[in-house]
Amino acid sequence: MTPMMHERVRDGLWRDNPALVQLLGLCPLLAVTGTLVNGLALGIATLLVLLGSSTVVSLIRHQLRPEIRIAVFVMIIASLVTAVELLMSAWFHELHQVLGIFVPLIVTNCAILGRAEAFASRHPPTVAAMDGLMMGLGFCAVLVLLGGMRELLGHGTLFRGAEFLFGPSASALQIRVLPLDDGLLLALLPPGAFIGLGLLLAAKNWLDQRSARQPARAVPVASPTTQSN
Amino acid sequence: MTAQHAAIRQMLIAGGLLLAFTLAGVGLVALTYDNTLQQIEENRRAMLLRQLSEVVPHTAYDNQPQDDVIAAKDPVLLGVNEHLPIYRLRGDGEPVATVVTAVAPDGYSGEIILLVGVDRQGEITGVRVAGHKETPGLGDAIERSRSNWITQFRGETLGDADNDDGESDSEAIAQRWQLRRDGGEFDQISGATITARAVISAIHNALLFQQRHGELLFADADTLEDALAAREEEQRREALEAAEDREDAEGEAAPDAVDDVEPEEPAAPTPEDSDDDSEPSGDPNDTDDA
Numbered sequence: 028m029t030p031m032m033h034e035r036v037r038d039g040l041w042r043d044n045p046a047l048v049q050l051l052g053l054c055p056l057l058a059v060t061g062t063l064v065n066g067l068a069l070g071i072a073t074l075l076v077l078l079g080s081s082t083v084v085s086l087i088r089h090q091l092r093p094e095i096r097i098a099v100f101v102m103i104i105a106s107l108v109t110a111v112e113l114l115m116s117a118w119f120h121e122l123h124q125v126l127g128i129f130v131p132l133i134v135t136n137c138a139i140l141g142r143a144e145a146f147a148s149r150h151p152p153t154v155a156a157m158d159g160l161m162m163g164l165g166f167c168a169v170l171v172l173l174g175g176m177r178e179l180l181g182h183g184t185l186f187r188g189a190e191f192l193f194g195p196s197a198s199a200l201q202i203r204v205l206p207l208d209d210g211l212l213l214a215l216l217p218p219g220a221f222i223g224l225g226l227l228l229a230a231k232n233w234l235d236q237r238s239a240r241q242p243a244r245a246v247p248v249a250s251p252t253t254q255s256n
Numbered sequence: 257m258t259a260q261h262a263a264i265r266q267m268l269i270a271g272g273l274l275l276a277f278t279l280a281g282v283g284l285v286a287l288t289y290d291n292t293l294q295q296i297e298e299n300r301r302a303m304l305l306r307q308l309s310e311v312v313p314h315t316a317y318d319n320q321p322q323d324d325v326i327a328a329k330d331p332v333l334l335g336v337n338e339h340l341p342i343y344r345l346r347g348d349g350e351p352v353a354t355v356v357t358a359v360a361p362d363g364y365s366g367e368i369i370l371l372v373g374v375d376r377q378g379e380i381t382g383v384r385v386a387g388h389k390e391t392p393g394l395g396d397a398i399e400r401s402r403s404n405w406i407t408q409f410r411g412e413t414l415g416d417a418d419n420d421d422g423e424s425d426s427e428a429i430a431q432r433w434q435l436r437r438d439g440g441e442f443d444q445i446s447g448a449t450i451t452a453r454a455v456i457s458a459i460h461n462a463l464l465f466q467q468r469h470g471e472l473l474f475a476d477a478d479t480l481e482d483a484l485a486a487r488e489e490e491q492r493r494e495a496l497e498a499a500e501d502r503e504d505a506e507g508e509a510a511p512d513a514v515d516d517v518e519p520e521e522p523a524a525p526t527p528e529d530s531d532d533d534s535e536p537s538g539d540p541n542d543t544d545d546a
Contacts, residue, residue: 061392087277095270099277106281110288117292120299181393212393 032157039161046169046224047231051138055129056170057220061181064188066174068122070167072111072130074160077139079107081147081159088148100143101134108134122191138166173223180214183207308343308355310400311373311382317345317352326473328480333465335359335458336367342473342480345373351474353381356466360458364450365389368398372462383409383459395451405445405452414463433460 045051052073060066083103091099112130116123123130133139142162147155175185183205190198213219304322308314324346327339334340336359343355353375360368368388373381383406385398397403415429434440435452445452466473475483 090273092266092270092273095274098274102274102277102281106284109285113285113288113292113296117295117299120296120303124303210393215392 031154035154035157035161039158039163039165040168041165041231044165044169044231045138045141045162046166047228049138049141051141052136052166053224055132055136056166056173057217057224059126059129060170060174060177060220060223061215062178062187063171063175063185064122064192065125066170066172067167068115068119068192069126069129069133070163070170072115072126073133073136073139073170074163074167075111076104076107076133077142077163077166078156078159080104080139080143081162082152082156083107084143084147085150085152085155091148096148097140097144100140100148104139104143105134119192122188125188125191138162169227173220173227176223176226177214177219179204180211181219182210182215307371307384307386308345308373310384311355311371312345312353312375313381316375316381317347319344319346319349321345321355326475326480326483327478328465328469328473330465330480333358333461333468335361335461339479344474346474351376351471354466354473356462357386358458358462358465360454362450362454362457363388363390364395364448364454365391368451368454368458370455370458370462372459372466374463374466378413378463378467380409380412380459380463382407385455390448390451395445395448397445397448398451398455403445405443406455408443409459414460414467430460433457 039045043049046053046056055069055073059069080100080103084100087099108131111133112123115126115130142159146158150158178185178187184201184203186197186200186202189200190196193200211219214223301322308321321343324344325341326344328334328342329337329339331337334356340357340359342357344351345353345355353373356372356374358370358372360370366389368390369386371384371386373383375381384400385406388396388398390396390398397405400406415425415432431439432441433456435442435444435449435456437444437449438453440456442452442456469480472480472483472487475486477483477486
């Protein structure tokens, strides 16, 4: 991998993570992360849209004129989101019902328009696609992490509703980690999402500061999932 | 002049580009829509069928209830001022049960959509929540997957209509159809009183709706209004025919005795029938055979 690609991976997953550093797309981030599977599903949908929009925007960047570029970006993103939503409704119908309005609302996720404008329209397709993929993965990882945290505290389980995403046989995936009858209700309510995100931000900053104090060590390139555990 | 021309040319190019990208975007969406349409429709049907079979045991009927629908609008009893589907379940062509889509407009955070299965005897065969936005961990106990609170309604009726007078007392029924803490007969959900009240009231109203319209829900019509209009039309025609018959019979019997003594007149009971049916809460099975 070239250094350019390396930088994309590091930026997307950690240093410039859309959810933890740029703080973009917080509406779906906070709304759907009641369970790990919901977070994962919306994360994958966002990832697909981001990958697609970054690639397409990069491909047409020479044909584009500055005065209409935002309109074209929105057009591309909206088309992709609608296509993803239809595909989701066809293949993962229950999950689509659960996520409801937040799938079409991917259009309004500023992370996507932001990457199209700030990065993809200025770089060649391969780099732009890598950027979209990594930013999407970084966003998805935070959704999964936050969903997992909230589900664990609120229900005491992980992977509940996995059958919606992976088929009926996957209902066995659900594991009961904590013997909770009621769980911590706060974790499932919107304030719990804000508090959870705050804790994740704090954990990331703490890890960054710690590695800054030890300059000899390389900046970790792993996903936040492994880092904050 | 040339500068102006150049500017217009730039605008046209920009507009043309925008149009081209729009067409490409629309093309993508249209293609995806076309390819997923059938699958999405199948998913919807499968989901609906699963919900219906949870509300009414699917051994009880053999038709395709998702295709056997009558639409009804009743803002008071069904909760919203729009047409809602009433699914009709039949076995061997005979009416078995109806599944009423009812909305509880007064949930804690918005509408709660319910499917209420009611058999021909007015007994609830099952209730399920088809959609809601209640608080996770509290109000969502109305979902079958979260608790079995909703199963307490199976087997319930509007009330033991056979009290001392042999008539149903709507006030006593309304009293019964409440939470225990409000003096009724149904279990509450701790921390979600508003949700539970809304659901119970909506189920009660759905039963009233089913009782009021009874057989008419199985009429061969697309909407309940059509069925009502058709019945009124038929009643008017029958009344007219009966009146003509009466005129014919006038010579044989005294006019005021016609309704009571008519052994040879088969069409005579019809006007009385229609009188009974037009009472809003009248039992549709009630006939004057006695």
